[in-house]
Amino acid sequence: MISEIKIMVHNGQQFIPDVTTAEVPSPFRGKPEISRAAVDEKALAEVCPVGAIARNPVSIDLGKCTFCGECALAFPKKIKFTNHHKISTNDRNSLIIRENDFAEIMVHPEKIRAEIRTIFGRSLKLRQISAGGDGSCEWELNACGNPNFDMGRFGIEFVASPRHADGIVITGPISKNMAEALQVCYDAVPSPKIIILCGVDAISGGLFVDSPAIDRSFLQKYPIDLYIPGNPPHPLTIINGILELTRNKAF
Amino acid sequence: MIKETISIKNGESILLQDIPTMEYTDFKSEMLDLLKEEQNHCVSYFAFKRDSGLQLMACIANDHDGTIALLSHKMAVQLNPQLESLTQYHFPLHIFEREIYENHGIKFIGHPWLKPVRFPSDRNDQTKEINNYPFYKIKSEELHEVGVGPIHAGIIEPGHFRFTCNGEMVLHLEIQLGWQHRGVEQLFLKKENLLQRNLLAENISGDTAIGHSLAFVQIMESLGAIPVSRQLNLERAIALELERIAINTGDISALCVDVAYNLGASVFSVLRTGIINLTQEWCGNRLGKGMIRTGGTNYRLTPKLKNRVLAVLEDYEKRFVEMSHYAYKLPSVENRFDGIGVVTTKQARLIGSVGMAARAANVRRDIRESHPFSGFSIHPYEAIVLEKGDVFARFLLRRKELKQSMAWIRETLKKMDFTNQENEPPIKFIKMMPSAFSVSLTEGWRGEICHCAVTDENGQLAAYKIKDPSMHNWKSLELSLRNLEISDFPINNKSYNLSYCGHDL
Numbered sequence: 001m002i003s004e005i006k007i008m009v010h011n012g013q014q015f016i017p018d019v020t021t022a023e024v025p026s027p028f029r030g031k032p033e034i035s036r037a038a039v040d041e042k043a044l045a046e047v048c049p050v051g052a053i054a055r056n057p058v059s060i061d062l063g064k065c066t067f068c069g070e071c072a073l074a075f076p077k078k079i080k081f082t083n084h085h086k087i088s089t090n091d092r093n094s095l096i097i098r099e100n101d102f103a104e105i106m107v108h109p110e111k112i113r114a115e116i117r118t119i120f121g122r123s124l125k126l127r128q129i130s131a132g133g134d135g136s137c138e139w140e141l142n143a144c145g146n147p148n149f150d151m152g153r154f155g156i157e158f159v160a161s162p163r164h165a166d167g168i169v170i171t172g173p174i175s176k177n178m179a180e181a182l183q184v185c186y187d188a189v190p191s192p193k194i195i196i197l198c199g200v201d202a203i204s205g206g207l208f209v210d211s212p213a214i215d216r217s218f219l220q221k222y223p224i225d226l227y228i229p230g231n232p233p234h235p236l237t238i239i240n241g242i243l244e245l246t247r248n249k250a251f
Numbered sequence: 252m253i254k255e256t257i258s259i260k261n262g263e264s265i266l267l268q269d270i271p272t273m274e275y276t277d278f279k280s281e282m283l284d285l286l287k288e289e290q291n292h293c294v295s296y297f298a299f300k301r302d303s304g305l306q307l308m309a310c311i312a313n314d315h316d317g318t319i320a321l322l323s324h325k326m327a328v329q330l331n332p333q334l335e336s337l338t339q340y341h342f343p344l345h346i347f348e349r350e351i352y353e354n355h356g357i358k359f360i361g362h363p364w365l366k367p368v369r370f371p372s373d374r375n376d377q378t379k380e381i382n383n384y385p386f387y388k389i390k391s392e393e394l395h396e397v398g399v400g401p402i403h404a405g406i407i408e409p410g411h412f413r414f415t416c417n418g419e420m421v422l423h424l425e426i427q428l429g430w431q432h433r434g435v436e437q438l439f440l441k442k443e444n445l446l447q448r449n450l451l452a453e454n455i456s457g458d459t460a461i462g463h464s465l466a467f468v469q470i471m472e473s474l475g476a477i478p479v480s481r482q483l484n485l486e487r488a489i490a491l492e493l494e495r496i497a498i499n500t501g502d503i504s505a506l507c508v509d510v511a512y513n514l515g516a517s518v519f520s521v522l523r524t525g526i527i528n529l530t531q532e533w534c535g536n537r538l539g540k541g542m543i544r545t546g547g548t549n550y551r552l553t554p555k556l557k558n559r560v561l562a563v564l565e566d567y568e569k570r571f572v573e574m575s576h577y578a579y580k581l582p583s584v585e586n587r588f589d590g591i592g593v594v595t596t597k598q599a600r601l602i603g604s605v606g607m608a609a610r611a612a613n614v615r616r617d618i619r620e621s622h623p624f625s626g627f628s629i630h631p632y633e634a635i636v637l638e639k640g641d642v643f644a645r646f647l648l649r650r651k652e653l654k655q656s657m658a659w660i661r662e663t664l665k666k667m668d669f670t671n672q673e674n675e676p677p678i679k680f681i682k683m684m685p686s687a688f689s690v691s692l693t694e695g696w697r698g699e700i701c702h703c704a705v706t707d708e709n710g711q712l713a714a715y716k717i718k719d720p721s722m723h724n725w726k727s728l729e730l731s732l733r734n735l736e737i738s739d740f741p742i743n744n745k746s747y748n749l750s751y752c753g754h755d756l
Contacts (some may be wrong), residue, residue: 003577004514004577006573007514007518007570007573007574010515010569010570010571010573011518011521011574014517014521014524025531026535027532027534027535027550028531028535028536029535029536029541036416036756038418042346047477049444049446049447049450050447052452059310066450066542067536067539067540068446068450068541069541069549070446070616071536073549078675081535111611119456128405128406128753129402129409130406130407130408130431131409131430132430132431132432132433132752132754133408133431133457133749133752134455134457134539135455135456135457135458135750135752136457136458136540137407137457138406138407138408139457139458140537141406141495142405142406143524145519146293146520146521146524147520147521149523150520158405158406160404160405161404164272172431172433173433175430175431175433175755176372176432176433177370177381177430177431177432177755178401178409178430178431181401181430185402201454206454207438207442207447207451207454208433208434208438209587210438210441211372211433211434211437211438212372212373212434212437213371213372213432213433213434213437214433218371221635229748231437231454231536231540232537232538234537
């Protein structure tokens with residue numbers, strides 16, 4: 001008993017008191033910024049391994065970006081990755097960062113389905129489905145519940161059965177082999193229900209977009225309520241995104 | 252017997268024409284002769300298309316002298332190709348033969364378990380479907396089956412577990428994988444850009460980003476004849492050991508969760524955060540994505556970072572030692588793990604276990620020691636083995652290994668020279684040796700990772716073969732459940748923590 005108390009004292013307070021203002025130190029790669037500097041845009045676009053950079057004018061699609069940071073290393077005057085981790089949104093187009101565009105990426109309240117905040121505003125139970133994920137997004141989703149990030153304090157938790165869930169979180173590019181299981185699991189969640197795409201693979205297919213082994217047809221059928229970009233997303237990106245989606249104001 | 256094999260070292264390349272191809276009867280006798288010796292084990296065995304036929308290639312690693320023997324056999328195109336199965340003589344080959352059968356349709360006659368491995372999109376027999384896997388059945392009115400998955404009750408990757416039980420007792424467990432298949436090996440050939448391939452390697456198994464990408468860059472650097480500085484080799488090995496410390500700590504926490512020991516679960520989990528945040532401070536990503544690049548690095552271990560590593564490890568160790576001294580002696584924890592899921596040394600050898608699963612059962616298999624690569628060829632690492640092979644041994648081995656890793660990192664940092672640190676930017680393009688073969692082994696935290704590459708006459712990749720240690724160890728998990736209660740499954744599963752995506756590719 002005494003030893004246990006000692007251990008607790010020695011480990012001290014570990015949770016992040018305010019997840020909305022917590023910062024992640026550099027060189028963490030969060031939201032990128034694109035300057036107006038003139039560069040060889042063709043060369044810049046070619047640096048990107050996943051074709052997330054468009055030209056004329058330059059833009060980066062965070063739904064495709066793997067956050068490898070190679071563009072910023074090759075063209076430091078043009079592109080800079082900031083440590084700003086709040087990059088989740090419910091609008092796919094908001095994930096496209098343009099030149100001199102320093103606006104925050106946010107969940108747009110007017111685009112949130114009406115039932116979400118009234119029904120899930122105080123408690124949200126999610127079912128996670130890994131469909132070809134590489135294990136890293138799953139890792140960070142798990143980390144959201146650990147003593148540091150402690151998402152459970154907001155009433156947001158992952159549950160074992162789709163029957164107990166209010167929605168699903170998909171990770172991975174959706175492998176053909178998981179396509180049917182994903183559909184069965186989604187169907188088993190009672191309505192109203194939400195869909196969250198976590199990580200670049202889920203949002204756009206990422207590196208695997210041109211693989212014959214994936215089947216993304218599921219995503220054509222339903223509205224997506226939240227996009228959480230990253231490879232994998234930082235737990236703070238995940239938690240803040242879900243909070244912005246479900247809460248009316250500061251928590 | 253004519254000695255027809257040729258040996259190379261870990262991370263070396265060789266011209267395909269220098270690898271003698273032999274008749275299958277010689278291939279068989281040569282392979283079985285080698286595998287009879289305890290120090291030899293097969294690290295990779297696969298087939299690739301060549302000269303309008305198929306070429307089989309086996310890599311047999313010798314743990315005593317650090318060489319890898321290459322055996323090869325060529326087959327002309329034929330309808331319904333068949334070969335005698337070698338699994339019936341040496342069981343660890345079972346998974347390789349299954350894979351070759353699934354990908355290329357070579358039927359191995361006499362294979363006891365010639366079942367699909369992962370249902371890849373380019374499988375030879377498209378009529379086989381993932382929803383129709385031929386599970387082993389026992390007919391009896393007294394037995395029942397429990398099917399779990401593919402989607403599991405936690406935040407975890409998919410796999411289907413089929414238990415055949417007599418009451419609470421598990422008679423047989425069969426694990427069906429393939430749900431995660433993304434076509435990684437095929438994409439290695441399709442994507443021609445070096446960086447894209449590097450990213451693919453990082454994403455083979457996200458929790459082993461450093462282990463797999465290190466195996467990849469070693470092959471590229473070997474085929475492209477690109478020298479890497481001593482400093483960079485040491486930095487890479489330090490990154491690999493940090494990955495190991497982080498995962499082992501997380502696994503210890505997860506094992507505490509499964510026996511409802513909350514204090515241990517929380518403290519070890521918090522300790523892991525400190526290590527992965529250190530990796531993030533170094534390369535910007537908590538899992539080390541971005542850290543390993545071909546021929547150089549974007550993220551040097553600067554003297555400032557070196558001090559951070561030492562400071563974080565010191566703080567970590569103090570708290571880890573205090574917590575583990577308490578947790579590992581706690582009867583309620585110890586009793587749950589002790590004697591559960593035993594894999595004996597004999598069984599581990601029979602299965603062909605690798606990595607921690609092998610070392611916990613007294614099978615000394617550690618690539619860092621036997622086939623040193625990167626920083627381990629500069630500063631040697633001594634493997635740790637335990638005897639019992641139960642869940643507790645795997646629980647304890649994690650603690651011992653992470654301590655050993657910390658000691659190795661400290662010792663290495665002490666000997667490293669941080670003055671005159673030069674920039675060593677990664678290279679963007681490489682010209683690979685044409686018509687060549689290369690093999691690269693690393694010891695990821697799960698165990699040995701093996702990547703093999705074959706180039707064509709133009710120096711383009713013609714085949715890329717990846718083996719995650721889980722390929723061998725899933726069988727170990729299946730067998731360690733026998734005659735246990737089904738409620739012991741979770742702690743057994745956690746004690747292995749195997750990769751689904753690394754297996755399914």
